[in-house]
Every structure is written in structure tokens, then in C-alpha cells.
Amino acid sequence: MNRFILRLAYGECAVFLWPVLLILGVYVLLVKEPFRFFDGTLALLACGLGTVLGFRIFWDGGGVRAFLFSRTFSPGRLFLVRWLFGLAIIFGVGIIMAGVFVTGLRQAVQTALFANGWFPTVRFSETQVLGTYVVAGLFSYHTTLLFVIRHRYLGVAKFKGTAFVLRGVVTTLMAILFIIAGIFCVVALGVDMTVQSGYARVAVPVLLLVFGLPTVLQSILVPICGIYCYKNQEVES
Amino acid sequence: MITMNSRTDEATSEKAGVHAVEFRDVCRSFGRGKDKTRAVDHLTLSIPRGSAYGLLGANGAGKTTSIRMMVAHLAPDAGTIRVLGEPPIAHDEPTRSKIAYISENMQIPHWLTLSEAAALCAPLYPRWNGSLLEPLAKRFGLAMNRRYDEASKGLRRAMCIILGLCQNAELMILDEPASGLDTLARRDFLAEILDVVCDGNRTVVFSSHILADIERIVDRVAILTSGRLIIEGELDALKENVRRITLPKGAASEILPEKQDLFKVLRTQRDEERSKWVVVDFTPEKLAAFLQKFDIADPETVEVEGLNLEELFVESVQSGDANRTER
Numbered sequence: 001m002n003r004f005i006l007r008l009a010y011g012e013c014a015v016f017l018w019p020v021l022l023i024l025g026v027y028v029l030l031v032k033e034p035f036r037f038f039d040g041t042l043a044l045l046a047c048g049l050g051t052v053l054g055f056r057i058f059w060d061g062g063g064v065r066a067f068l069f070s071r072t073f074s075p076g077r078l079f080l081v082r083w084l085f086g087l088a089i090i091f092g093v094g095i096i097m098a099g100v101f102v103t104g105l106r107q108a109v110q111t112a113l114f115a116n117g118w119f120p121t122v123r124f125s126e127t128q129v130l131g132t133y134v135v136a137g138l139f140s141y142h143t144t145l146l147f148v149i150r151h152r153y154l155g156v157a158k159f160k161g162t163a164f165v166l167r168g169v170v171t172t173l174m175a176i177l178f179i180i181a182g183i184f185c186v187v188a189l190g191v192d193m194t195v196q197s198g199y200a201r202v203a204v205p206v207l208l209l210v211f212g213l214p215t216v217l218q219s220i221l222v223p224i225c226g227i228y229c230y231k232n233q234e235v236e237s
Numbered sequence: 238m239i240t241m242n243s244r245t246d247e248a249t250s251e252k253a254g255v256h257a258v259e260f261r262d263v264c265r266s267f268g269r270g271k272d273k274t275r276a277v278d279h280l281t282l283s284i285p286r287g288s289a290y291g292l293l294g295a296n297g298a299g300k301t302t303s304i305r306m307m308v309a310h311l312a313p314d315a316g317t318i319r320v321l322g323e324p325p326i327a328h329d330e331p332t333r334s335k336i337a338y339i340s341e342n343m344q345i346p347h348w349l350t351l352s353e354a355a356a357l358c359a360p361l362y363p364r365w366n367g368s369l370l371e372p373l374a375k376r377f378g379l380a381m382n383r384r385y386d387e388a389s390k391g392l393r394r395a396m397c398i399i400l401g402l403c404q405n406a407e408l409m410i411l412d413e414p415a416s417g418l419d420t421l422a423r424r425d426f427l428a429e430i431l432d433v434v435c436d437g438n439r440t441v442v443f444s445s446h447i448l449a450d451i452e453r454i455v456d457r458v459a460i461l462t463s464g465r466l467i468i469e470g471e472l473d474a475l476k477e478n479v480r481r482i483t484l485p486k487g488a489a490s491e492i493l494p495e496k497q498d499l500f501k502v503l504r505t506q507r508d509e510e511r512s513k514w515v516v517v518d519f520t521p522e523k524l525a526a527f528l529q530k531f532d533i534a535d536p537e538t539v540e541v542e543g544l545n546l547e548e549l550f551v552e553s554v555q556s557g558d559a560n561r562t563e564r
Contacts, residue, residue, distance in 0.1 A: 001330070004357045011348050063344030067397070070308060070338040072330045072361045231326075235310035236342065 001073045005081040008068070013056035020049050021093065028097055029109045034122035035101075035129035042129060046136035049093065053086040054144025062236035065152075075230035083145070083223055090137040094130055101126045135215050142218040146225065153229040255322050257408050257440040258284040258307055263316030265302055265464075276302040277313070278464035284442060284457075289434040291455035291472075292444040295554050299464040300444045301340075304412045307442070308338045321408060334362050337406035341413035343397050347386035351379060351396050355403065364405040373399045376425050390417045395426075402429055409433060410442045415450065423450070430454055452546045460550060462557025468503065468517065472546070479503070479549055480519035483540040484512045484533075492531055499527050504556040515544070515552045 024045045035042070060068060069075060100106050107123050110116035265277040277299045284290045292300045305311040306318055309325035318324060321332055328336075345354050351374060359365045374381055377395035385393055394417040401409065411430070415423045427450055433439050434454060445451055451458065452472070459469040468475070482500075484492065492512070494502040500516040500523060507513070519541070528536050544552065 001361060004361060007357055008346055011346060061344060063342045064346055066310065066338075066340055066343045067345055069310060070336075070343070071358070072334040074330065074333075232312070234312075235305070 001071075001077065002081050004071065005073065005078055006085055009057045009082050009085045013053055016052045016056055017049075017089070020045070020052050024049065024093065028100055029106055030113070032110065032114055032116055032118075034118045035126040037128050038132050039129050043132050043136040046090075046133045047140035050086075050090065050137045050140030050142075051144045053089060054141050054148060057082050057086055058145050058148040060152075065235050069235045075233075076227045079226045079230040080223065083226060086141055086145070087138075090134070090141060094134055094137075097133065098127055098130055135211050138219060139211050139215045142215070142222045145222060146218075149226055149229045153233045255286065256283040256319075257286045257288070257321060258282075258290075258442065259317075259319040260303070261317045263303075263306065263313045263318055265299075265306065265311065265313050275464050277306070280316070280461075280464065280466055282459055282466055282469055284440065286440050287437050288457050289430075289441045289443065289455040291451040291458040292442065292461065293448070293451060293458055293550055294461035297463070298461040298554075300461055301412055302464075303461070304338075304340070304410055304442070304444055307410055308336065331363075334364070334404075335407040337401045337404040337409045339397055339401040339409070339411050339414040341416045344393070345385045345396060345400070348384060350382045350384050351399065352381040354385075354396065354400055358400055358403070362404045362406070364407075366403050366405040369403050369405075370399065373402060373429070377422055391419055391422060394418055395422060398426055398429075402433075406439070408440045408442070412444045413446065414443075415445065415447070423447075427453060448547050448550060458546075460553040460557075462554050465557060467553040467557040468549075475517075475549060476543065476546070478519050479515065479517050479544050479552075481540075481542050481544060481548075481552075482514045482516060482519075482524070483542075484514070485538040486510050497527065497530070499523050499530070504552050515556070 027045060068078060102124065104123060107119040110119055260280050260282050263277055263280045266273050266275045268274055280303060294300045306313050307320050307325060321335060323332060355370050359367060379392050379395050385396060398414055415426050418426060430441060431454060434441055443451060443454055456472055457470065458472050460467045494505050494514060501518045503515040503517050505514050533539060
């Protein structure tokens, strides 16, 4: 059963996933400045990864949903396995990135290509950027996923007008925060990810508060909401 | 609602015990306020295990809504539904593996081929019959390694049908499954369904606009109009007992159906020349009693004709529409 769900989830997102991973991999290996606690570009790439996963795994056409929801597994299991698949990819990429830093692969590439004088000093300290990657990836994944589920669930549920808007308020607010954060990362902190700028000392703690805590809450609430929506949504035939 | 069963049929149903599908006073609406539409309106019906059951109705009659509630794709607003003894929403995975559902708009993930889809589905179904896969693919003219999105509309439909048939399910629920198939493919599909029907231990619920298909496959039908059940029962019994009686001009044509208690009248039509009644419990003895009661001197002037399924369907739907207008 899980193999069925996982195979379909992978099949849906593979075409888009590998290019994003390739770009991420190239960036991690080739950027010359050492990674510090926060990196705007890496955060944006992680958001791209999370968004791709959220849309591709969970956005089923009506006819495909009729096929999926008629199989033997319960709607709850379908959601959980899909959600965990996305999480596994995000954390898996994070583990690979950690491996790239810790094993010295990045150091080897930087030394060979650029004779980068920062290495080996920063080889292990660069792992601090993984926090940014994980938070950005998880936040974007869960926000996208909630959007998709909300669209599917509320789109056909018996809620119109005010009720429809209210039920979508939380997801809408998260999406707005997501977009603002994306703009902030690029504009305020710069694509060249130089975190010694004056903004960083204020921005980083703010970002942690604004995104870190909601990310933890999302990780708890998303499976609860997702299973509820999957069990109660109306499946087109 | 009119139910027609043969005595043998009723005895068999009772003996069989649990029905495959049961609806008890089920309602389902869509929309709100002025736009609210009642798609299923206090529907009560039972589908015996081992039967081939046809659901008929015009567009918007409630067939698809009823079927979607059977497979838990929709929840009813009121009433209870039991499929294989349990509410669909409560089905566990072993119970779900006993149900095959094929609908008109069902699609497989576009990048899957038939062989890939079968390889994924097979472990889900303990009764999976993989030996049907290649013969069915050949019969429908479908290549095993062709992607779903590379196939024509008819072949995509065939792919869904083949996967459904290979499930070898105890209960098959088919909602316009042959839509999009060409004539030959539809004939092949019906032949496969007939094999399932003849099994005797499996139940088929079949909804289609093509009455000829329904007539070929099913042994019981239910005709819905505007979400309500108009007539239901064994197909042979319906054909035997439903007749159109034409009463000639004169005193006979002035007889009102409600003034007699011999026949259950489904629908009446009157014009200047004659009056036509569609009755659901015709017997020659009742006709003789009717003629005597209303002093119809020349019985030859009273025409009695049988109805085929299409005519029965039309009369039932128009009867339901008339009742709805009166309400």
C-alpha cells in the first residue's frame, strides 16, 4: 500500500524535483562565500523545493482523485504517506548537504576550482546554514500543501462567502508571510548572501521568530488538518 | 415508489440475508439557499448480493450522486448507507479491497502505463487476477507499455476498466463505465461484465444511459427521477406486469385512475380520442374485472400493450416529473 502511494508521489514530482535539486546542489558546491547562519538564496531555493513538493505531491486532478480514493488504503493513510514522503525529501536533502559540508566535498570543489582560502577553516561551521534550509523548506512545503488541500476541500464543501474566507484566513496569512519573507530575503539581505550587513543582526532573530515558531506549529497542525480534509473532502467522480 | 419482485426473488433475498448495498432514507443536496438542489431525495433501496443491478435515470436524476455515496466519495446529508454490511466511511482496508469502482471520469496518473499501473495495484487486492491482464489488453487493443496520456480517450477508459476487472472484486460499482468506448470495445466490455454477473457470488451495480446495455446485463433495475426512486424491481417482472392500457373515446376514457382500485397507475395521458394508463400490476384477471366494473361493452376497443425497457424508463421518468410538478 505504501509502495503504491510512494511510487505515485515520486512519479508526480520527479520531473520538477530533479532540476530544483540540481540547482540547489550546484549552489551549495560552487558559492564561494562561506555559509553562515542565514543565507537568503539558500532559503529561496529551499522554498522552491518545498513549493514544488507541496504542489506536485498533493495536487491531483479530479479524475485521478477518484482513482486514488477508490483504492484500498484509507484517505488518512494516503495523506500521511504523502506528507512523510515530502518531509523525507526535505530532510534527506538536508542530510546530504550536511554530508557535503562535513565530508569535505565542498571544500574539495572550492579548493580545486577557486583555491578558496576560507577552507578548511569553515568546513564544519557551514553546517549552521542547515537551520535556514530546514525552516524555509518546511514552511514553504506546509504552506503550499495547506493551500492545495484548502482549495480542494473548501472548493467543494458547503461553505461559501464569509465562511469560506474565514476558513482560509490562516492559510492566507501564512502565504502572505511566505511571500513577504521571500522578498525580504532577496532585497534586504542580498542575493550574494553577505550576512555581515547591518540588516542581518535584526532580521535574523525576527525571521527566526516569525518563521521558526510557526514552522514547528505547522508541523504539528498540518497532519491533523490534512487527514481531516482528506477524510471529509468530496471526491469528484 | 413502486417495487416489483417475483415471489421467488423475495424469498431468495430474505434467505441471502445481508444486502450488498442498502440505502435507508438517504438525502443529499448541493448548493445553498436559492441555489440548493436536492440530488437524492429520501432514497431507500436494497441491492441483493449476487445480483446485477441497474440504476437508470435521466441526467440529474441522482444516479452518480448515489454511486459516489456508495464508495464514500460523498457523505449523505441524512439517512444511512451500508455497503457490504458497513457504512462506506467506516470501511477498513480488507473491505475496501472487495469493492471495484469504475466511473466515467476516472483517470489514472498520466505517466503510468497499463503494466505499471497493474504492478502497483496488484498487491492491494488479495483477489487480484493478473491472468486477465494481457488477454483483456489484447481484446481492447491496448499496448501494455503505452502511457495513459499517450492513449486515446477510448483506450484510457479501457485501461481503467481492465484494472477494475482484474481486481476480481466481490462488488463492482460501475458508473457509465463504457462511455467513450467504441462499439466493439463496448461489446467486449459487456461480455466481461456478463462473466462477472454469471459468477453468482459477485454483485454488479451498473449505471448507464445506454438502455440496451442495461437490459443485457442486469436482472434488477431502479429508475430514479429528481433524486427519487420511481420504480424498482426485477426486470422480467417489470416487463411482465407493466402495461399500457388504452381506453377508447367515450365513457371508458372518462374513468379516472383514482376512482378505481384495481390497478396501480404509474402515469395517465388523455386526449380527445382516448385515455392511456400505464399500470404496474397488470394481470388478465384484473383487466377482466376492470372491464366488468366499468361496463365496457366491447373489450376489443381496449388496447393492452407491453413496454420495453426504454418505454418503461420514459414513462417512469415522465411520471416522476409530473409528480414533482404537482408537489
